[in-house]
Amino acid sequence: MTSDGGSVYVADTGNGRIVRFDPAGNVIGVWAMPTYTIVANGQTINGRIEPRDVAVNGSGRVIVPDANTQSNLVAVLSPDGGLQQVFGSPASDPGNPCALRGPWGVAVSGSTLYVVSTAENQVRVFDDGAAPCPTVNFGPGGGIRVPGGPDRKRPKIKLKGLPKKCARRNFTLKVCASDDVQLRRFKLFVNRRKVANQAVNKQTWNVRVNFPVGRVRSQLPRGTSVRILIEVRVTDTAGKKARVKRSFRICG
């Protein structure tokens, strides 16, 4: 658990996620934890980072130690949920300067990261200006990826609320993403002009857009209409993109 001064980040171990709250208790961000496959000593272990603690640095990177004692990993996630770095050692790895044993606590001060390596009774010190930790050896066929990794399909989105005929009143366009998608960016174009380009830092995410039809309609001569083209583009945390185009008319 940690704070950036204005909000609180909670390591939700049982649900496998980091949740960010504002001081009033509203959820303002969720980070899903990466899943991994470790192949060592003839065994294959499939697991997920179980956040034991969390730290956040000045650029919003979220640092998570894994409570699972068979992995000994620390994951570094970007503000939008992407996996930026993982270090530690899930198996015996002599000579690895970043090998850890039970990393259960983390703290950040400036560019320095302190990792409490519980089982070896040490506080290990890392810095993002130092030579980076070596790539983690997950074994043959092993690896780590964030939910919605490269093998997933494109995100599915639907637009709801568009007028079927002429729009004569203000309406709300609802952009809905399927439950298994973790989106990181949303763009909205109206008549090919970009009017929204927003980073999304939530696992569960949908968006609602208010269209001021009345304001446009008041400028239209009676008996005329104008066609409005809507395009929504989204990108999920795996970099997969999807777009939906629709149109409607505003009648004077």
Next chain:
Amino acid sequence: MRRIATVLSAGVLAALALPGAACAFGPVGSFDGSGSGSGQFNHPQGAAASGATVYVADTAGNRVPFYSPSGTFQGNLASPPSAPQDVAASGTLVVAAGPSQVARSLLGVPLPAINAPGASYGIAIASGSIFVGDAQAGVIHKYDSTLGTFQGDIGGGSSPSRRA
């Protein structure tokens, strides 16, 4: 499909700037090790860094030692709770200690403890409040950081977490 969670107004949104490019962490050292001597650890579990001081919740050692950023032992927190689990520092220093009380101190002077219910395994300070993760109930208890008075609960899911 899920419920709608965010409202935008078309035409008035500006793009949000993302932080700069990330660097990767690399090792620069470590401090202390097994033992019961000054500054040594016995099953430490949590840490906090505030200014030029690093605090460690040394759980089985029943103490909260603090260090310089380079790892020089500077002392132990006076009157620590037994089995400290996590620590947070932002002016006030607070220590979560499982089923024990949440200890508070300011400039090394102990303040009245908070009698938090459940099992306090995580702790943070933000916006003048202390947030205590109750892993037993799966909620966050919120207290005024100056007075220690209860301000309400946050969350309450069906899956209690170790550091909820």
